[in-house]
Amino acid sequence: MPLVSQPPLHSRPGAPAATVEAEPISVKTPVKILQLLKEKPDLTLSELAVLLGKSVSAIERASAKLVKAGELRRVGPDKGGHWEVRRKSEG
Numbered sequence: 001m002p003l004v005s006q007p008p009l010h011s012r013p014g015a016p017a018a019t020v021e022a023e024p025i026s027v028k029t030p031v032k033i034l035q036l037l038k039e040k041p042d043l044t045l046s047e048l049a050v051l052l053g054k055s056v057s058a059i060e061r062a063s064a065k066l067v068k069a070g071e072l073r074r075v076g077p078d079k080g081g082h083w084e085v086r087r088k089s090e091g
Helices: 029-039 045-052 056-068
Strands: 072-075 082-085
Touching (some): 029 082, 045 056
Antiparallel strands (some): 072 082
């Protein structure tokens, strides 16, 4: 006797209407960068890329936009420096 699969629940007569659960709202990369750098300002762009599961170039683009917007600033040299998260109004 062959196995017969059941039709999906939403296609069965009298079954309750299927509900679609909303996916959690994804937090944008720049927001994640700011959150991480507030906690640990000495992170490198490469470390941020690993933590966020993004490419280094994606982190570079996002951080450049944050710097241009005045929300992020690099203090000190590339090696040994740190990031400063700023509010837009601090300019």
